[in-house]
Amino acid sequence: MSKVCEVTGKRPMSGHNVSHSNIKSKRKFNPNLQTKRLFLAEEDKWITLKLSTSALRTINKKGLYTVVKELRAKGVSI
Numbered sequence: 001m002s003k004v005c006e007v008t009g010k011r012p013m014s015g016h017n018v019s020h021s022n023i024k025s026k027r028k029f030n031p032n033l034q035t036k037r038l039f040l041a042e043e044d045k046w047i048t049l050k051l052s053t054s055a056l057r058t059i060n061k062k063g064l065y066t067v068v069k070e071l072r073a074k075g076v077s078i
Contacts, residue, residue: 003030006076007055007067038064047078 004011010031016024032053040047042065051059059067068078 003033004050005031005033005052005055006049007058007071008052010052010054040064040068049078 012031013029015027015029017027018024033050034053034056035048035050036056037046037048038059039045047068071078
């Protein structure tokens with residue numbers, strides 16, 4: 001499964017582990033993704049989304065229906 005947020009589009013980033021002696025080795029920073037099942041009251045159905053925790057905050061702020069409407073305008077099928 002891909003590690004991409006369906007709302008914000010956050011994906012894994014690459015960087016370095018840096019040791020005490022300043023030796024660098026590659027590492028990956030994954031987004032904090034949560035699979036959430038949310039009830040869309042306007043359409044009277046449940047939807048399942050893979051969201052980052054910052055996307056959950058966005059949904060709390062804007063409302064679920066507004067976020068879903070913006071995603072559908074971009075062409076994402078929900």
